[in-house]
Amino acid sequence: MALLESGAATEEDHRRLQQWRSSNGRHESTWQKAQQLRQRFASVPSELAMATLDRPDLARRAALKRALGIAALVPAGWLLTRQLPLAAWTADLHTATGERKRVALADGSSLLLSTDTAVNVDLAAGRLTLLRGEMALTVAERSTLTIASPYGQVLASGSDVCVRLNEHDCQVSVISGAVRVQPLSGAELLVVQGQQLRLQATGASAIGSFDVAQPGWRDGVLIAENQPLGDFLRELSRFRPGLLRWAPELEALRVTGSFQVDNTDQVLTLLAASLPVEVVSRTRYWVTVVPRKNSV
Known part of the structure; x- marks a missing residue:
């Protein structure tokens, strides 16, 4: 991730990363958790850092460094327990x-x-x-x-x-x-x-x-009965490595059916066949559901 952020990554580096991510579900899960952690840190107000660092006052810079260091350590420790839970990894x-x-x-x-x-x-x-x-x-x-x-x-x-x-x-x-x-x-x-x-x-x-006779995740099935598409996709994303997103205007569409959680690609294909949506895949691990374009 540090190499990618540096801008110095080669096509071979990107290829090796993709190969590593796709070789094991745990690799992809770890990558996604690291991405979430990076995104949390990205929310530190940039104007605070820039306004102070632009001043030629070394004492101020040193003070800011110490302040940001303390501010980063506290949420980092908290985030590591939530986003990268060591207890879960060593369970x-x-x-x-x-x-x-x-x-x-x-x-x-x-x-x-x-x-x-x-x-x-x-x-x-x-x-x-x-x-x-x-x-x-x-x-x-x-x-x-x-x-x-x-x-x-x-x-x-x-x-x-x-x-x-x-x-x-x-x-x-x-x-x-x-x-x-x-x-x-x-x-x-x-x-x-x-x-x-x-x-x-x-x-x-x-x-x-609830109905105990209704199949559920124990049988490898997701059941939807007139369920909002947003709620269904949130549940489906639990069974799918990588990033699954959808356009906000699709939240209220309704879904009914039984879907096998062991093949989430097929589930997305079925949704595209039965609803006015289409699935855009940048990779298998980066998928977006968008409104279907009107045919000409």
Whole structure:
């Protein structure tokens, strides 16, 4: 990235970078995280730096250097924990973007990790910690496991539960059986088959319902029923390495159908065939959905 930013990169450098990115989903995921980090730093007000550095006052320049150094270190440490989470990278179990993985646990339970997910497993303590992404856990009949998250924990025994960690909350959905949910604040809740709720820093949301028979990511399927295209593409982008963008005016278009998450290129092709949109690909990892041009 430093070489590209310098402007001295050759065509061979660009070719090697593209080869590295496309050779492994984790490579592309790492590249995208680094890009996000760079973009965050790019938001430092340039007028502040330029106005001071243009002055021929060495003391002022030294002071600004120190100030910007401190200002950069604090958000850098924070961003590294969010955009480049070391805990997720060193987790016991993890998946790359677009990958799903099933793991048989020693107690007879079964764990399924969704795309871009990281989980720590401590069976001696009967505890799984969701660090990132989404997991589905089928707990063995004679076993009790705790799923920990930043917003509370779930106690499950002989049940099937999905837990998804979002940016500001954690969604708990019970596929079968029942679980006990302990928010960070508030009373413990019993959530049964076909029910779900969200855990937040302030407590738990109201319990809602969903159709347990409807296929989902566990079956490799995204279901859309008159869903806004923007919401659908945001969900699809979780399963697709690289950058997926779309024109703002397409947000409200409606999508209905069942789509296989293991082939996101095909999903985009189907969208272009059924909606007034077209897919523009600069590379497989840089795709934009735009309104379809009127035919002449």
